[in-house]
Amino acid sequence: MTVHTDDKTATLLASLGIESENPGAYDGTWIDTSGPVIQSINPTTGEPIAGVRTASIDDYERVARAATEAFEVWRTWPAPKRGEIVRQLGDELRRHKDALGALVTLEVGKVLSEGLGEVQEMIDMADLAVGMSRQLYGKSMHSERPEHRMYEQWHPLGPVGIITAFNFPVAVWAWNATVAAVCGDSMIWKPSEKTPLTAVAVTRIAQRVLEANDAPPIFGLAIGDRHQVGKPMTADTRLPLISATGSVTMGKAVGRAVADRLSRSLLELGGNNGIIITDDADQDLALRAVLFAAVGTAGQRCTSTRRLFLQKGIAASFKERLVEAYKSIKPGDPMDPGTLMGPLIDARAVEDMQSAIAKAVEQGGKVLCGGEAIEGDGFFVQPTLIEAKVQMPITCDETFAPILYIFEFDQLDEAITAHNSVPQGLSSAIFTTNVLAAERFLSPLGSDCGIANVNIGTSGAEIGGAFGGEKETGGGREAGSDSWKIYMRRQTCTINYGDELPLAQGVEFDV
Ligand code: NAD
Numbered sequence: 001m002t003v004h005t006d007d008k009t010a011t012l013l014a015s016l017g018i019e020s021e022n023p024g025a026y027d028g029t030w031i032d033t034s035g036p037v038i039q040s041i042n043p044t045t046g047e048p049i050a051g052v053r054t055a056s057i058d059d060y061e062r063v064a065r066a067a068t069e070a071f072e073v074w075r076t077w078p079a080p081k082r083g084e085i086v087r088q089l090g091d092e093l094r095r096h097k098d099a100l101g102a103l104v105t106l107e108v109g110k111v112l113s114e115g116l117g118e119v120q121e122m123i124d125m126a127d128l129a130v131g132m133s134r135q136l137y138g139k140s141m142h143s144e145r146p147e148h149r150m151y152e153q154w155h156p157l158g159p160v161g162i163i164t165a166f167n168f169p170v171a172v173w174a175w176n177a178t179v180a181a182v183c184g185d186s187m188i189w190k191p192s193e194k195t196p197l198t199a200v201a202v203t204r205i206a207q208r209v210l211e212a213n214d215a216p217p218i219f220g221l222a223i224g225d226r227h228q229v230g231k232p233m234t235a236d237t238r239l240p241l242i243s244a245t246g247s248v249t250m251g252k253a254v255g256r257a258v259a260d261r262l263s264r265s266l267l268e269l270g271g272n273n274g275i276i277i278t279d280d281a282d283q284d285l286a287l288r289a290v291l292f293a294a295v296g297t298a299g300q301r302c303t304s305t306r307r308l309f310l311q312k313g314i315a316a317s318f319k320e321r322l323v324e325a326y327k328s329i330k331p332g333d334p335m336d337p338g339t340l341m342g343p344l345i346d347a348r349a350v351e352d353m354q355s356a357i358a359k360a361v362e363q364g365g366k367v368l369c370g371g372e373a374i375e376g377d378g379f380f381v382q383p384t385l386i387e388a389k390v391q392m393p394i395t396c397d398e399t400f401a402p403i404l405y406i407f408e409f410d411q412l413d414e415a416i417t418a419h420n421s422v423p424q425g426l427s428s429a430i431f432t433t434n435v436l437a438a439e440r441f442l443s444p445l446g447s448d449c450g451i452a453n454v455n456i457g458t459s460g461a462e463i464g465g466a467f468g469g470e471k472e473t474g475g476g477r478e479a480g481s482d483s484w485k486i487y488m489r490r491q492t493c494t495i496n497y498g499d500e501l502p503l504a505q506g507v508e509f510d511v
Contacts (some may be wrong), residue, residue, distance in 0.1 A: 004436065005049065005050075008425065009049070009106065009113035010019050011304075012049060012051070012099055012102055012103060012106070013197075014017050014102070014492075015096075015099045016044060016099050016100065016103060016201040017098065017200070017201065017324040018050055018103075018197050018201055019206040020048065020050050020051065020197075021050065021051045021052070021053060022050065022051070022052045022053070022060075022197070022200045023052075023053055023200075023332075024038075024052040024054045024055050024157060024196060024200070024221075024222070024223035024224065025055040025059045025062070025063050025220075025221055025222045026059070026063070026203050026207065026216060026219075026220060027062050027066035027067070027216070027220055028066050028070070028216075028217030028219040029061050030066050030365055030381075031036060031063070031224075032064060033054060033055050033056065033059045034053070034058070034059060035054030035055050035056040035058045035059065035228050035409075036053075036054055037051045037052065037054070037348070038051065038052055038054055038193055038196060038223075039051050039345065040052065040107055040194075040195070040196055041194075041195045042107070042109075042378075043105055043108070043109035043342070043343040043345050043346060043378055044106075044109055044333055044334060044335075044342060044377075044378045045317050045377050045381045046347075046377050046378050046379065047172065048129055049106060049107065049154035049197060050132070050197055050236060051194040051201065053194075053229055054196075054223050054224040054225070055223055055228060055229055056221040056224075056228060057232055059222065059224075059453035060222045060224070060228065060229050060232050060233065061189075061232075061480060062181050062182050063188050063220045063221070063222045063241075064157070064159070064188060064193070064220075064233075064236055064238060064407075065251065065369050066220060067159035067186045067187065067188050067217075067218070067220045067238075067239075068159055068186075068238050069216070069448045070159075070216035070217050070220075071158055071159050071184075071185065071186040071216075071218070072155070072214040072220045072486040073108040073158070074112075074181075074184060074185070074186055074215070074216050074218050075155070075184040075185075076272055077184070077215075079133045079134070079136055079182055079183075079184065079281050080133050080134050081133065082131045082133055082181055082182050082184060083129065083131075083132070083182050084130075084133075084213075085181065085209060085210070085213055085215050085274065086126050086129045086133065086178050086181050086207045087126065087127075087130045087211070089126050089178070089181075089205070089206060089209045090126025090127055090130070090178075092124050092205050092206075092208060092209050092340055093119060093123050093126065093205060094123055095099025095220065096119075096201075097116060097119045097123070098116070098203055099201075100116060100119045100170065100198070100201055100202070100205075101115040101116035101117075101119045102113075102335070103197060103198055103201055104118050104169060104170060104198055105334050105335055105342075105450055106205050106335075107169065107194075107195050107198050108166060108167065108169055108194075108195060108196050108345065109298070109342040109343040109344070109345065109378075109379070110167075110297050110298070110334060110339065110342055111130060111297075111334040111339050111341070111342055112334060112335055112336075112337065113174060114296070114297060115334075115414050116374070118168060118170055118171045119140055119170065119171075119235075119381045121171040121174065121463060122170055122173075122174035122178075122202075124173040124463050125171075125175055125178045125179070125479065125496070126174065126178050126330075127180045128178070128179075128463055128464065128479070128480055129178035129179050129181065130182070130214040132182050133182035134485055136182075136183065136484065136488065137154075138151055138152040138153075138490075139151065139152050140389065142304055143494065144166070144504060145496070145502045145503075145504065146495065146498060146500070146502060147497050147498030147500070148494060148495065148497070148498070148502075149476050149494070149495045149497065150492070150493065150495075151492075151493055151496045152309075152338060152491065152492050152493070153409070153490075153491050153493060154183075154453070154485070154488040154489070154490055154491075155184070155488060155491055156183055156184025156185055156487050156489075157183065157184075157185050157240050157241055157487055157489050158185060158186075158238070158239065158240040158241070159186045159187060159188060159238060159239050159240075159243040160176065160180045160185045160187045160188075160240075160241045160242075160243060160487065161186055161187070161188050161190065161221075161233045161236065161239040161241070161243065161244075162176045162177065162180075162188065162189045162190065162235065162243050163190045163230060163233070163234075163242065163243070163244040163245065163250075163254065164190070164191050164192060164199075164245050164246075165245045165246040165247075165302075166192035166194040166195045166303070166345055167297065167300045167345070167400075168197040168245075168301075169191060169192065169195035169199065170196060170199075171233065172268070172478075173189055173191070173199070173202060173412075174247045174486075175429050175463070175467070175478045175479050176243050176476070176478065177189070177206075178218060178443075178470065179478075179479075179483065179484050179487055180348070180487045181310060182259060182484075183218075183484055183487040183488045184488070185218070185241075185487055185488075186216070186217075186218040186219075186220065187219060187220060188220040188221070188222055188233065188239070188432060189203070189219070189220065189221050189418060190222055190223070190224070190229045190233055190247060191221075191223060192223065193223070193224070193225050193248075194345055194346065196223045196286060196332065199221060199223060200221070203219060203221045204222070206219040206283050221351070222262070223446065225313075226250075226253075226372045226404055231257070231268065233397075234253075234258055235257055235259040235500055236259065237261055237263070239263070239485065240263050240264060240489075241256060241263065241264045241265070241266065241269075242247075242258045242263070242264070242265050242266070243265075243266040243476070244265060244266070244268070244406075245268040245269075245302075246268075246269065246450060246458070247269060247398075248269045248270045248398070248423075248472045248473075249383050249426070249473075249474075250269070251267045251362060251474050252271040253450050254267065255267055256327030257472070259378065264486065265304065265476075265493075266476040266478065266486050267473075267474025267475065267476045268302070268467075268468055268469075268473070268474060268476045268478060269302075269424075269469075269473050269474040270302060270398040270400075270424055270426070270427030270472065270473065271302045271303055271398060271424050271425075271427055271458075271469060272303070272306050272307065272395075272398045272423075272426075273303055273304065273305050273306055273307070273397065273424045273427040273428060273429075273449070273458035273459075273472055273491070274305065274307035274308070274309060274419045274428055274429075274458070275289070275290060275293065275305050275307075275308050275309070275408050275428055275430070275431065275457065276309040276311075276409075276415045276416070276428075276430045276431070276432075276441065277290075277308070277311065277314065277318065277429075277430075277431045277432075278311045278314075278430070278432040278437050279300070279309050279312075279314050279411065279431045280431050280432060280434050280437075281431035281433060281455075282433060283314065283317075283318060283321070284454070285322045285431065285455060286306065286431040287318070287319070287321055287322065287325060287430070289309060289431065289455075289457035290305060290322065290362075290404070290457065291322075291325055291326075291329075292367065292403040292428075292457055292459065293305035293330055293457030293458050293459045294306070294308075294383070295326070295341050296340070296341070296349060296459060297459075298331070298341050298342055298343065298344055298381070298383075298401070298402050298478050299383070299400065299401045300344065300345065300349075300400050300401070301459045302426055302427075302460065302473075303404075303427040303451070303457065303458050303460070304459055305404060305427060305429075305457060306332060306395075306398065306399070306403065307395060307405050307407065307419070307422075307459045308402070308404055308405070308406045308407065309405060309407050309408075309409050309415040309418060309419060310407070310408050310409070311408075311409060311412075311415070312408055312409070312410055317324060319368065319406060319491070320387075320504040321386060322406075323368050323369045323385060324369045326369050326370060326383050326384075326385055326447060326459050327482075329341055329383055331374060331380045331381065331382070331383070332380075339407055340477075341402065342380075342447045343378045343379040343380045343381075344379045344380070344381055344400075344401060344511075345379065346379055347379055349379060349400060349401060350373050350379050350381055350401075352399060352400070352401065353373070353375060353381055353399060353401035353402075353403065356394055356397070356399040356401070356403060357386070357403065357441070359393075359394040360362060360386050360388065360392065360394045360395070360403075360405070362388055363389075363392040363394055363415075364385060364388075364392060365381075365386045365388045365389075365392060365394075365405070366386065366387040367384065367385070367386055368385040368386065368387055368406070369382075369384065369385050370382035370383050370384030370385060371386075372400075380400060380429055381402065382401045383402040384401075384402060384405075385402070385404050385406060386404070386405050386406065387406050388405040388406060388407055389407070390407055390418045390421065392405075394403075395422070396421075396422045396423060398424060398485060409489050412440060412441075413440075413445075415483065416440070416441065416445070416446055416447065420447065420499055422449045423471055424469065424471055424472045424473050425449045425458065425469045425470035425471035425472070425473050426449055426450055426458075426468075426469030426470075426473040427449055427451040427452075427453070427458035427461070427469065428441075428447040428449040428451065428452050428453070428458060429452070429453040429454070429455075429456060430452075430453075430454055430455075431454075432445075432454070432455070432457055433467060436455045438454045441454065442454070448470060448471070448472060449469055449473075450466075450467075450468045450469035450470050450473065450477070450509050451465075451467070451469065461479075463479045463480050464479075464480040465480050465481055466477070466478070466480060466481035466482070466483045467480075467483075483503075
């Protein structure tokens with residue numbers, strides 16, 4: 001294997017324990033894995049960074065056994081003590097924030113401030129989960145029977161399978177792992193095959209925390225494709241919950257496999273997010289928000305804005321300003337602090353973007369700017385604006401690239417109907433200074449998405465709220481609020497402290 005790394009990259013990789021070839025599974029020790037080697041490719045150059053020996057089905061089995069054993073011990077630790085391990089994980093992430101953030105940028109191609117932001121999100125999740133570890137509240141109820149007490153309590157659920165996508169290679173693990181850990185679950189992580197190095201680096205960080213505390217190896221790792229790891233994991237009856245983040249196609253396969261064994265799935269799938277801008281909106285604010293949400297991360301966020309609805313009074317002038325702004329964006333090295341947009345993840349993503357643009361034109365769309373792949377090293381494309389019609393089928397698909405379809409509308413309800421007419425339902429936004437329009441958008445007749453914002457773009461959610469979407473986005477919720485409940489099992493308890501045995505609903509059964 002040829003690995004092309006300069007001295008700076010070599011130092012970065014070494015600081016995170018990444019070697020030229022790395023084992024792809026951890027069960028408390030790093031397993032000498034026997035699956036094929038995959039190379040992690042730097043999308044900025046198209047060159048390999050380092051390799052990972054993937055987990056075979058036998059390696060997966062080892063990790064699953066260890067996760068099952070770790071759960072038996074971990075669930076007996078008091079929740080606040082589990083929280084203390086997660087607190088230390090957060091501290092260790094703080095210490096490695098710069099290096100890990102740079103590795104995210106190297107492996108995924110998102111700009112450095114977003115790479116660092118992703119690690120900050122992990123740290124924020126750790127902080128949130130520490131607090132949760134003392135707040136896994138159950139309710140108590142008044143029993144209808146005299147001298148009886150009723151309450152609900154929440155117990156650890158079991159080993160959890162975590163499948164993650166390439167575009168948030170470490171934050172999505174943290175959304176799941178920090179909360180699952182305080183809830184008393186062990187876990188097995190199957191990261192994307194496109195981002196194996198960040199997964200190895202994070203697991204090494206977590207390993208140090210576990211070992212320093214003699215904690216069971218709850219943070220298992222098995223790197224491999226859907227055949228080696230994905231399918232054995234989703235079929236594994238030892239895992240009562242599979243949390244899967246990725247495309248709708250993946251979610252349908254995982255959802256079916258998990259439903260077949262009547263277990264739980266938590267699905268975080270694709271989005272096709274829209275912003276509505278009304279005539280009275282603050283145009284400057286809206287322009288900045290659209291740019292970040294549509295061009296940021298090269299359009300590779302599940303919450304990226306893909307559809308823009310402009311009210312007729314401002315449509316022409318807003319489009320003009322947007323085209324100017326798009327033309328000023330020069331895709332480049334994501335490590336360079338001046339860069340706003342890095343590359344796409346791989347050559348396939350560039351082809352998918354080109355094919356979507358061709359279809360849009362065939363279906364009556366007009367390219368206003370961009371539209372081309374950029375020749376040279378790496379997987380760079382031009383951010384693209386396309387004037388479109390709501391009926392164009394391509395606008396109902398999620399193309400994971402910086403394409404923004406623009407539509408015009410007269411009345412708000414017309415825009416809301418068009419906005420809701422796609423199969424996905426993740427994130428949505430309206431820009432308006434009219435309180436009636438804002439409230440209509442947030443009402444039951446408004447946006448049908450899991451996330452609905454006013455005067456904020458569709459991407460960049462905070463961890464305090466529950467994150468997720470409706471319809472083909474899968475219905476899952478992760479991160480803040482009461483999302484922790486899916487990682488636990490609920491038990492309803494009734495205690496009789498009297499010497500009679502009254503039956504509920506007044507049923508008599510005397511012998
Ligand atoms: P992907 O679906 O190709 O892969 C995601 C993960 O699923 C990978 O680890 C992959 O190996 C695994 N996988 C694929 N098929 C599987 C199967 N049959 N069984 C088990 N595992 C399987 O997605 P991607 O290209 O890595 O990521 C981009 C997609 O993820 C986009 O659709 C994006 O919207 C979505 N995403 C959603 C969220 C969210 O929270 N809703 C967050 C990030 C990304």
